[in-house]
Amino acid sequence: MLLVTVLLSTGVMAQWQWLDKDGRKVFSDRAPPPSVPDKSILKRPGGARVVAPVANEDGAVSTTPGTPASSAAAAQTASSAPKISGIDKDLAEKKKKAEQEEAAKHKAEEDRVAKLKADNCVRAKQAKAGFDSGVRLSRVNKQGEREILDDATRAAEALRIQTIIDADCK
Structure with a gap:
C-alpha cells in the first residue's frame, strides 16, 4: 500500500503552478503559456521552485540572493521551460x-x-x-x-x- 501511495504521488510532483493575469493560482501538468512571465511561475515539475537568474555587472549569471536553489535546479527549470523561437x-x-x-x-x-x-x-x-x-x-x-x-x-x-x-x- 505504501508503495502504491508513493508511486501515485509522483504525478503530483510533475505539476506547474503559476499566477494568471488576474492573480489566481493555476495548477497544471503542462507548462504555462508563453504570455505568462517567469516571475509569475511559482512551481515547476520536479519540486524545484522558480529562481530567476540575474546578470551581475560583469555579465555573470547567478541566482537571486537568499534563495535555496542550486545551479542544477536552475538548469533543470531552464531546460523544462517552453522554447520560444521569437519568429514563426x-x-x-x-x-x-x-x-x-x-x-x-x-x-x-x-x-x-x-x-x-x-x-x-x-x-x-x-x-x-x-x-x-x-x-x-x-x-x-x-x-x-x-x-x-x-x-x-x-x-x-x-x-x-x-x-x-x-x-x-x-
Missing part, C-alpha cells in the same frame, strides 16, 4: 504574402482610377473643343425635343467641362 517562419511568410497581395490590389485600383481619369480627360478636351469652336450646339431635353443652347447655358457647360479638365488632366 510560416507566419512571417504568410504575412509577407498577404502584404504583397494587398499592395497588388492597391496598385490595380490605382491603375484603374488613372485609366478612368485619362479617359475623362480626353472626352472633356473633345467637348471643350466643340464648345470653343463657336458652332451652335443643341441637346435633347426630357421630352425628347431638340433645343439649342443659349449663351448662359453654353458658358455654364464650358465652366463644368473646364473643372473636369482641371481635375482629371494632370
Whole structure:
C-alpha cells in the first residue's frame, strides 16, 4: 500500500503552478503559456521552485540572493521551460504574402482610377473643343425635343467641362 501511495504521488510532483493575469493560482501538468512571465511561475515539475537568474555587472549569471536553489535546479527549470523561437517562419511568410497581395490590389485600383481619369480627360478636351469652336450646339431635353443652347447655358457647360479638365488632366 505504501508503495502504491508513493508511486501515485509522483504525478503530483510533475505539476506547474503559476499566477494568471488576474492573480489566481493555476495548477497544471503542462507548462504555462508563453504570455505568462517567469516571475509569475511559482512551481515547476520536479519540486524545484522558480529562481530567476540575474546578470551581475560583469555579465555573470547567478541566482537571486537568499534563495535555496542550486545551479542544477536552475538548469533543470531552464531546460523544462517552453522554447520560444521569437519568429514563426510560416507566419512571417504568410504575412509577407498577404502584404504583397494587398499592395497588388492597391496598385490595380490605382491603375484603374488613372485609366478612368485619362479617359475623362480626353472626352472633356473633345467637348471643350466643340464648345470653343463657336458652332451652335443643341441637346435633347426630357421630352425628347431638340433645343439649342443659349449663351448662359453654353458658358455654364464650358465652366463644368473646364473643372473636369482641371481635375482629371494632370
